[in-house]
Amino acid sequence: MTRVFVAGPATWNHLVYVDALPDPRPHSLSARSHHETVGGTSAGKALNLRTLGLDVTLLTFLGDDEPGRRIGGVLREAGVDLLAEQAERTERHLNLMSGGDRVSIFLDTPGEVTDAHAAAVDRALAESAYACIDLAEAARPYLTKAKAAGVPIVCDLHDFDGENPWYADWIAAADVLFLNADGLADPLPWMREQVARGTSLVVVTQGAEGATAMTALETLHVPVDPVDEVVDTNGAGDAFAAGFLDARLGRAALPVAMRAAHAQAARCLASRGLAP
Numbered sequence: 001m002t003r004v005f006v007a008g009p010a011t012w013n014h015l016v017y018v019d020a021l022p023d024p025r026p027h028s029l030s031a032r033s034h035h036e037t038v039g040g041t042s043a044g045k046a047l048n049l050r051t052l053g054l055d056v057t058l059l060t061f062l063g064d065d066e067p068g069r070r071i072g073g074v075l076r077e078a079g080v081d082l083l084a085e086q087a088e089r090t091e092r093h094l095n096l097m098s099g100g101d102r103v104s105i106f107l108d109t110p111g112e113v114t115d116a117h118a119a120a121v122d123r124a125l126a127e128s129a130y131a132c133i134d135l136a137e138a139a140r141p142y143l144t145k146a147k148a149a150g151v152p153i154v155c156d157l158h159d160f161d162g163e164n165p166w167y168a169d170w171i172a173a174a175d176v177l178f179l180n181a182d183g184l185a186d187p188l189p190w191m192r193e194q195v196a197r198g199t200s201l202v203v204v205t206q207g208a209e210g211a212t213a214m215t216a217l218e219t220l221h222v223p224v225d226p227v228d229e230v231v232d233t234n235g236a237g238d239a240f241a242a243g244f245l246d247a248r249l250g251r252a253a254l255p256v257a258m259r260a261a262h263a264q265a266a267r268c269l270a271s272r273g274l275a276p
């Protein structure tokens with residue numbers, strides 16, 4: 001199967017590029033540029049998976065508003081099979097961007113959402129090789145749905161610090177865990193703990209230093225080639241996960257899949273959107 005099921009956030013973002021992130025004091029600064037675009041970790045995974053030629057079903061939460069209609073248009077135009085649960089409003093962010101640094105300000109959150117696509121979700125899961133269930137309260141029930149369907153679950157913990165109990169359901173359910181090293185001074189002990197607990201694969205991205213993967217049989221660090229020009233860092237982690245999953249669906253060995261993940265992330269970094 002070449003379909004991947006993704007559940008979680010799709011957002012409408014206003015990206016503002018500045019020379020340096022502002023200090024916490026009253027002052028004024030000028031933006032180098034700004035634009036509005038689709039954001040959200042689940043939209044990022046869906047768009048990158050589509051770029052790689054995979055079939056994707058995305059379950060997300062959109063309001064009956066202009067941002068929701070814009071998001072839906074972008075996703076459908078990319079060929080994503082979109083299941084949009086009705087939310088009170090579409091999630092929106094203001095992202096301040098400076099080089100590789102970002103501050104995200106949540107302008108709107110979805111509020112209460114419907115559950116109108118249960119049958120379509122069951123059909124999509126039955127056809128999917130992986131279920132990527134992302135961090136969002138409204139996505140939490142899909143951990144149970146994917147587990148019941150017997151689909152391997154992929155969870156992206158982003159900058160998890162190794163302690164926050166809110167993440168526990170995702171960690172317990174996942175067959176494959178992705179996260180970045182921002183919240184962990186030394187990720188290896190935590191990775192060993194998850195593998196010993198039964199997670200089949202843990203991958204930690206480490207920025208310019210590359211990424212480390214761990215299974216019960218091996219620990220592998222794969223460096224990353226320098227990117228000549230970083231245009232936008234949004235979506236790079238989701239691109240990495242998409243590149244990895246695409247390679248594994250092609251039965252690539254772990255080192256090959258890690259290099260494919262780095263390559264897709266590099267293409268994303270060189271583009272202005274969530275996916276190249």
